[in-house]
Amino acid sequence: MNNLEQEITQKIATIIDTKQLDVLIISDIYNIQYATNIKIPCAHAQTDLRMFALLKKDKNPLVVVPKCWENIVKQSNHNVDVFAYSLKHDPLESAIKIVFEKCSSAKRLGCDDELIPIIISKVIKKEIAELGGKHVACADDIMSARSRKTKMEIKHLKSIAMKTDHAINGFYHHLIADRSKSSMSISENLRIHSLERDIDLEGYNACSRGVIGNSISNIWAYAPKFGFAAGDFTQIGDTIIADAMNNENGYWSNSTRIAIMSEEMSDEQEIAYKHLVELRKILCDVLKVGRRCCEVYKDAVEKAANAGIEIIDGHALGFNVGVSPMEGPFLRLGDQTILEKNMIFILDGLVKYKSLLYRSRDTVLLEINEVKVINDYKSWKEPYFALNTICLLYTSDAADDSLRV
Numbered sequence: 001m002n003n004l005e006q007e008i009t010q011k012i013a014t015i016i017d018t019k020q021l022d023v024l025i026i027s028d029i030y031n032i033q034y035a036t037n038i039k040i041p042c043a044h045a046q047t048d049l050r051m052f053a054l055l056k057k058d059k060n061p062l063v064v065v066p067k068c069w070e071n072i073v074k075q076s077n078h079n080v081d082v083f084a085y086s087l088k089h090d091p092l093e094s095a096i097k098i099v100f101e102k103c104s105s106a107k108r109l110g111c112d113d114e115l116i117p118i119i120i121s122k123v124i125k126k127e128i129a130e131l132g133g134k135h136v137a138c139a140d141d142i143m144s145a146r147s148r149k150t151k152m153e154i155k156h157l158k159s160i161a162m163k164t165d166h167a168i169n170g171f172y173h174h175l176i177a178d179r180s181k182s183s184m185s186i187s188e189n190l191r192i193h194s195l196e197r198d199i200d201l202e203g204y205n206a207c208s209r210g211v212i213g214n215s216i217s218n219i220w221a222y223a224p225k226f227g228f229a230a231g232d233f234t235q236i237g238d239t240i241i242a243d244a245m246n247n248e249n250g251y252w253s254n255s256t257r258i259a260i261m262s263e264e265m266s267d268e269q270e271i272a273y274k275h276l277v278e279l280r281k282i283l284c285d286v287l288k289v290g291r292r293c294c295e296v297y298k299d300a301v302e303k304a305a306n307a308g309i310e311i312i313d314g315h316a317l318g319f320n321v322g323v324s325p326m327e328g329p330f331l332r333l334g335d336q337t338i339l340e341k342n343m344i345f346i347l348d349g350l351v352k353y354k355s356l357l358y359r360s361r362d363t364v365l366l367e368i369n370e371v372k373v374i375n376d377y378k379s380w381k382e383p384y385f386a387l388n389t390i391c392l393l394y395t396s397d398a399a400d401d402s403l404r405v
Contacts, residue, residue, distance in 0.1 A: 003152050004150070004152035004153065004156065005037055007150035007151070007152055007153070008034060008035065008037075008150070011145040011150075012024070012035050012055055012145070013057055013058075014145075015110070015138060015141045015142065015145065016055065016056070016057045016110070017057065018141070019108070019110050019136050019138060019141065020108055021108050021109065021110040021136060021138075022056070022103070022105075022106035022107055022108050022109065023054055023055065023056050023103040023106045023109055023110070024054070024055040024056075024109075024110040024111070024138060025052060025053075025054055025099065025103070025109060025110065025111045025112075025113075025124065026052065026053040026054075026055065026111075026112055026142070027050070027051075027052050027111070027112060027113055027115070027116045027120070027124070028112050028115040028116060028139075028142075029043045029044065029051065030146075030323050030324045030327070031053075031112050031115070031142050031146075032051060032052075032053045032063075033250060033323050034142070034145075034146055034322070034323045035053060035055060035061065035142075036053050036055075036061045036063060036077055036080055037076060037077050037250065038053075038063060038073050038076040038077050038080065039076060039250050040065075040069055040072060040073070043069075048091060049066045049068075049069070049087075049091055050066075050091055050092050050095045050120070051063065051064065051065045051066075051069065051095075052064045052095060052099050053080075054099065054102055054103055060079055060080055060081050061077075061079075061080045061081070062080070062081045062083065062102055063080050063081070063082050063083070064083050064084075064085065064095050064098045064099055064102075065082065065083075065084055065085075066084065066085060066087055066091060066095075067084045067085065067086055067087060068087070069084075070082060070084040083098050083102070085097075085098055092120060092123065096123055096124070096127060099127075100127045100131065103131075104131060106131070106133055107132075107133050107134060108133065108134045108136055109128050109131075109133045109134065109135060109136065110136040110137075110138040110141075111124055111128075111135060111136070111137065111138060111139075112138055112139040112142050113125070113137075113139070114137060114139040115139050143327075143328055143329075146320075146322055146323065146327065147320050147322075147327075147328065147329060147337070147340070147343050148340050148341075148342050148343060149322070149342045149343065149344055150342075153251070153322070154342060154344065154365065156248075156249065156251050157251055157253075157321065157322070157344050157363070157374075158365075158374045158375075159248070160199065160246060160248040160251060160252070160253045161253045161255065161363040161374055161375035162374070162375055162377055163194075163197040163198070163199055163246070163248070163253070164194065164197075164199065164244050164246050164253040164254075164255045164375065165255055165257070165375040165376065165377035165378075166197060166377045167190065167193040167194040167196070167197050167199065167244060167246075168190065168193070168242050168244055168255060168257045169257070169377050169378055169384065170193045170196075170197075171186075171189050171190050171193040171242065172240075172242070172257070172259045172384040172386055173384075174189065175234070175240070175259060175261065175386035175387075176386055176387060180233045180234050180235070181233065181234050182232060182233050182234075183210045183211060183212050183215065183232045184210075186210030186212065186234075186240065186242065187208050187209050187210045188208075189210075190208035190209070190210060190242055190243075190244055191208040194208060194244060194246050198248075199246040199247070199248050199253075207243060207244070207245045208242075208243065208244045208245075208246075209242070209243040209244075210240060210241070210242050210243075211240075211241045211243075212232050212233075212234050212238050212239070212240050212241075213232055213234070213235060213238045213239065214356070215232050216239055216241055216356050216357055216358065217355050217356050217357060218357070234261050235261065236261055236262060236387065237260075237261060237262050237266060238260070238261040239258060239259075239260060239261075239269060239356070239358070240258065240259040240260070240261060240386070241256060241257075241258055241358070241359055242256065242257055242258075242259070243255070243256045243361075244256075245325045247325075250323055251322060251323060252321055252322065252323070252324060252325040253321070253325075253363065253375070254321050254325045254326065254346045254361055254363070255346075255361050255362075255363065255375055256359050256360055256361040257360060257361075257380060257383075257384070258273065258276075258358065258359075258360060258383040258384070259383055259384040259385070259386045260383050260384070260385055260386060261386050261387055262385065262386075262387050263385055263387055264385065265383070268353060268354060268356075269383075271353060272351060272353035272356065272358045273358065273382070273383055275307075275308075275309045275310075275351045275353065275358070276349050276351055276358055276359075276360050277380075277381055278304075278307055278309060279300075279304055279309055279311070279317075279349045279351060280347060280349050280360065280362060282300050282303045282304060282307070283296075283300055283317060283318065283331075283347045283349070284347070284364065284371045284373075285303075286299045286300050286303070287318075287339065287345070287364070287366060287371045288339065289339050289340060289341050289366055289367075289368055290338065290339065291338070291339050292335075292336055292337065292338055292339070293329045293330060293331050293332065293335035293336070293337045293339065294332070294333050294334060294335050294336060296317075296331050296339070297316075297317055297331045297332050297333055297335075298333070300317055300331070301317075309351055310351060310352045310353065311350060311351055311352070312350055312352060312357075314332070314333075315332075315348070315350055316330040316331055316332040316348060317331040317332070317347065317348055317349070317350075318330070318331035318345045318346060318347045318348055319331070319345065319346055319348065320343060320344060320345060320346070321344055321345075321346050321363065322344070326346070329343075331345070331348075339366060340366070341366060341367060341368055342365070342366065342367075343365075343366045344363065344364070344365055344366070344374075345363075345364050345366065346361050346362070346363055346364075347361065347362045347363075347364055348361055349361070349362070360380065362375060362376070362380070363375040
C-alpha cells in the first residue's frame with residue numbers, strides 16, 4: 001500500500017470510528033474508487049451492473065462485482081477480497097445477496113446510498129431493516145473526506161493540473177505553424193498533446209475539445225455534437241477555446257484556456273478577456289476558509305455585476321476535482337458546504353460579452369490565508385497569441401504562394 005492509499009484508508013477508518021459502524025457499504029462508483037483504488041472505466045456506461053464495497057476497520061475491503069469485472073478489480077488492487085456474481089440472474093439481486101451475506105452480523109451499517117438510484121437505495125434500506133440493523137447515512141461524510149485533500153493528493157493533483165495546462169499551451173504553440181484548422185482537428189491535437197505528457201486520456205468523462213470563432217456563442221457539451229462545431233475552420237482573428245479533462249492514476253484535471261488567432265486582441269476580445277481576468281481575481285479574493293460556498297457565490301456575483309461583468313445566471317462558478325473531474329462542493333446557490341483548508345477547486349469563469357461566451361478554468365488550492373493557482377503553466381492574464389507579424393504576412397491574400405508556410 002503506497003502513501004496515498006494509506007492516507008485514504010485512514011480517512012475511511014475515521015468515518016467508521018466517528019459513526020461507530022460495524023461496516024460501511026459503499027455503492028457510488030467514485031466513492032468506491034476513492035476508498036479502494038479500484039477503477040472501472042466502463043462502469044458509468046453499464047448502469048445495469050452494480051458494484052459494492054464493504055469496509056470494516058482494520059480489515060481488507062471486500063468488493064462485490066459482476067463476473068465480467070472480476071479480473072479488472074483484482075489487477076487494480078491486490079489488497080481487497082473480491083466476490084463476483086453471475087449475470088445469469090438479476091444483477092442487483094445477485095449483488096445484494098452477497099453484500100448482506102457478508103455483513104449479516106452487523107448492527108450499525110453505514111451507507112452512501114443517497115448518491116445512487118432511489119430504487120436501489122430502497123433495496124439496501126429494506127435489507128438492513130430485515131437484518132435488524134441500524135441504517136446510518138454516510139454520503140456527506142465521504143464527500144467531505146474527498147473534498148479535503150491529503151498531502152499526497154495535493155501533490156498528485158498539482159502535477160496533473162500543470163501537465164494539462166502545459167498540454168494546452170503546447171498545442172497553442174503549434175497553431176503558429178499549422179494554419180487553418182478545424183475544431184475537430186484542434187480537439188484531436190489537444191488529446192495528442194496530453195498523451196505526450198504521460199497523461200492517460202481515459203474513462204467515461206475524458207475530454208479534449210476546441211471551439212472556435214462564432215461557435216463560442218454555445219460551448220455547452222450537448223449531444224449529438226458534444227460541443228464540437230465540425231464544420232468550423234480557424235480564421236485570422238478567431239477566438240479559440242480549448243477544454244481538456246485528463247486522468248492520471250485515478251485523479252483528474254479540468255482546464256480551459258483561450259488563444260487568439262492574431263498578434264493582438266480585437267476591442268471586443270480585449271474587453272471580454274479583461275472580464276475573465278477580473279472574475280478570476282474576484283473569485284480568488286472571496287474564497288476564504290470558513291465561508292460557505294453559497295456565500296462565496298453570492299459575493300462573487302455581486303462584485304461581478306458591480307464591475308460590469310455579465311455572467312450566466314445560475315452557473316456554478318467553481319467545483320472540486322479529485323477522483324472525478326467535477327465533484328462537490330460547488331460554488332453556487334444552495335450549497336451550504338463550509339470551505340476548509342486543502343480543498344482544491346476548479347474556478348469556472350464564464351462571462352458573456354455581446355453574443356459570445358468566454359471561459360477559463362483555473363485549478364486553485366485553498367490554504368488558511370490565501371488561494372494558490374496551481375495550474376498556471378504560463379501567466380493567463382492575457383490569452384495565447386497564436387500568430388505573429390511574419391505569419392500574418394505569409395498568410396495574407398497578397399503574399400506570394402511561395403512564401404506560404
